[in-house]
Amino acid sequence: MVLITESKLRSMINKGIPNPFVVREGDKLTPAAADFLRDRRIPIQNMRLVKKDKVSAGSRESLQIPVGVSNRHVHLAPEDVSALFGEGYSLMPLRELSQPGQFAAKEQVTLVGPKGIIQNVRILGPARGETQVEISNTDGYQLGIHPPTRLSGWIEDTPGLTLVGPKGCISLQKGVIVAKRHIHISDIDAQKYSLKDGDCLYLQSEGERQIIFADVMVRIHPNYRLDFHVDMDEGNAAGLKTGDMVKLIGKKGVFFSNREG
Amino acid sequence: MVLITESKLRSMINKGIPNPFVVREGDKLTPAAADFLRDRRIPIQNMRLVKKDKVSAGSRESLQIPVGVSNRHVHLAPEDVSALFGEGYSLMPLRELSQPGQFAAKEQVTLVGPKGIIQNVRILGPARGETQVEISNTDGYQLGIHPPTRLSGWIEDTPGLTLVGPKGCISLQKGVIVAKRHIHISDIDAQKYSLKDGDCLYLQSEGERQIIFADVMVRIHPNYRLDFHVDMDEGNAAGLKTGDMVKLIGKKGVFFSNREG
Numbered sequence: 001m002v003l004i005t006e007s008k009l010r011s012m013i014n015k016g017i018p019n020p021f022v023v024r025e026g027d028k029l030t031p032a033a034a035d036f037l038r039d040r041r042i043p044i045q046n047m048r049l050v051k052k053d054k055v056s057a058g059s060r061e062s063l064q065i066p067v068g069v070s071n072r073h074v075h076l077a078p079e080d081v082s083a084l085f086g087e088g089y090s091l092m093p094l095r096e097l098s099q100p101g102q103f104a105a106k107e108q109v110t111l112v113g114p115k116g117i118i119q120n121v122r123i124l125g126p127a128r129g130e131t132q133v134e135i136s137n138t139d140g141y142q143l144g145i146h147p148p149t150r151l152s153g154w155i156e157d158t159p160g161l162t163l164v165g166p167k168g169c170i171s172l173q174k175g176v177i178v179a180k181r182h183i184h185i186s187d188i189d190a191q192k193y194s195l196k197d198g199d200c201l202y203l204q205s206e207g208e209r210q211i212i213f214a215d216v217m218v219r220i221h222p223n224y225r226l227d228f229h230v231d232m233d234e235g236n237a238a239g240l241k242t243g244d245m246v247k248l249i250g251k252k253g254v255f256f257s258n259r260e261g
Numbered sequence: 262m263v264l265i266t267e268s269k270l271r272s273m274i275n276k277g278i279p280n281p282f283v284v285r286e287g288d289k290l291t292p293a294a295a296d297f298l299r300d301r302r303i304p305i306q307n308m309r310l311v312k313k314d315k316v317s318a319g320s321r322e323s324l325q326i327p328v329g330v331s332n333r334h335v336h337l338a339p340e341d342v343s344a345l346f347g348e349g350y351s352l353m354p355l356r357e358l359s360q361p362g363q364f365a366a367k368e369q370v371t372l373v374g375p376k377g378i379i380q381n382v383r384i385l386g387p388a389r390g391e392t393q394v395e396i397s398n399t400d401g402y403q404l405g406i407h408p409p410t411r412l413s414g415w416i417e418d419t420p421g422l423t424l425v426g427p428k429g430c431i432s433l434q435k436g437v438i439v440a441k442r443h444i445h446i447s448d449i450d451a452q453k454y455s456l457k458d459g460d461c462l463y464l465q466s467e468g469e470r471q472i473i474f475a476d477v478m479v480r481i482h483p484n485y486r487l488d489f490h491v492d493m494d495e496g497n498a499a500g501l502k503t504g505d506m507v508k509l510i511g512k513k514g515v516f517f518s519n520r521e522g
Contacts, residue, residue: 137497208410212473236398237498
């Protein structure tokens, strides 16, 4: 049993606080520590679920994958950080994301489309090569644009949008996508579960709105942490929240067995 | 080949215009007729898709079901029609819905929750026993309420909401749900495809966000027209629009065969 205090969590900020934050059975969080995590929207995950994964290592059929539900967000190229927030401005980390080195920034912008606007849209850091806006289909109806479903980085032939920040605005000619769902997995885990980069998986959610996601692409990198990325529409349709688990039940168009739903 | 004119469509209003509106190969709609359907948001469906169903009658595995995506809406008890729109007021039909006798009314209300409001929410008619509000999980975040996922009519232990109309307001103590997805099917079709009331089906969507809906309940009634009801979150997550088709691929937790996705 470990007592997790707010000051212990604060001491972890520089190294990065795990997201979700995993606790073992019997561990206790002080009320201040729980508030600290809630304020940063870091979900608390029970160790038992993680153990289940480890026990069944090697069996593809019982791989459980934690879900990350992404709200609309923006990745900015360095020159667009300057245009929106001022020359020489650096994004300020607010909280760590599930993938190492990625963070949600304190900065927000307003999206302005032909039919509507969405305020307070989070910037994710660090700054990257090209500016990219990831929205849901629901957001698209509100803004009046209907971007294709794409993996991150593939922005040819996508619509643009106007972004407004405190120090300026930019009108993108392209770069708005609906994110294609995918899993992040390390090369070691991928080998353990016989998964290859680009494989398409069947992942099953549990609960009152059970769904099988039928074309989940595998992305492998040595630094990746196991994670299933969906957008708000997909999260809400399946009743999933960040930190919930989904189960691998098939690959490349074939279910591992004819199973109970 | 048949020429479908606007005046022909107008002559069908009293009997009810099919939704979706089915055309045979070679049929032509005049531009005014196409506008007439578009204004009423009635999708046009190609007869070939319907034929495919009929050819394969008896084979459960190839049953194709048209999708109806429902936006947020309200069903009103007669006394609540009076409270919101005035004593003795009758709802005015705007367009027919997929199920016989049901219609979208011209009337709209504003939903007021603890955290936000949603304006211009459609009333569906005719008036029924108890007032019920059907919203998506996304709407729930905007309003600040988190109703359970329920089949229509099952409103015990659900949250309330305030409805505001042009002549008054009501504060419901209960009646807000997220609709549980389901299919409507006639008793004749149900027998043909060996489906029973309450069966849980696996339905598969096509397209760039392919999903298998894993717990779709069967509702049977002699007057039902074949239809798969989902809400906006589910439609957007799967990239489905009203009039698209999904495929029956399994029942009661078992897939009909180990298939290509």
